[in-house]
Amino acid sequence: MKTKLTLFGAIFFIMMSMGHAQEKKVIKKKKNESQSIISGKVNISKYHSREQLDDMTKGELLDLYIERIRVIVNILPNIAFATKPGVTMEDLGIPETKDNVNALEDNIEASDDYFDSTIEFQKKILPYSDTNDLIAAILFYEATLKSLHTYNDFKED
Incomplete structure (x- = not known):
């Protein structure tokens, strides 16, 4: 049970960091667009x-x-x-x-x-x-x- 919780937590944080990276790309692109x-x-x-x-x-x-x-x-x-x-x-x-x-x-x-x-x-x-x-x-x-x-x-x- 503890392993599943740790694995779920790790996957959750990886997904969050990937989403944050995508958000930064979108913000950077918007700043460069006229x-x-x-x-x-x-x-x-x-x-x-x-x-x-x-x-x-x-x-x-x-x-x-x-x-x-x-x-x-x-x-x-x-x-x-x-x-x-x-x-x-x-x-x-x-x-x-x-x-x-x-x-x-x-x-x-x-x-x-x-x-x-x-x-x-x-x-x-x-x-x-x-x-x-x-x-x-x-x-x-x-x-x-x-x-x-x-x-x-x-x-x-």
Whole structure:
């Protein structure tokens, strides 16, 4: 019985050390990879017509409104760099210095904090909004997001 317990203990510690070694490799790899300028949710599931929105409940409209805010907060502040996820500082020729990487990480964290506090506020106050105003805002946000597809038209070659 003591032999089985010792053998089980040894196998357990070997497995734990192997797992820890794998974790270190993953962490090291993540540190060497360039971080995307745009992260988080960056697309919406569907664009809607006014008629479709008119047929929805206020709860459904609130969910759509929040989804659109999430996408806008993740994309719009960064469109001078990219309009889609996956673009890194390395792709743009930005030196990946410690200061630049920290600035990007701080920006992503600030965007997350802003979104979280905005949504906390929206969930408390937005239900009091007029349904027609909510629908107009969703349509406006969707038009703004659709316009991102034409962003490159504004660039000079």
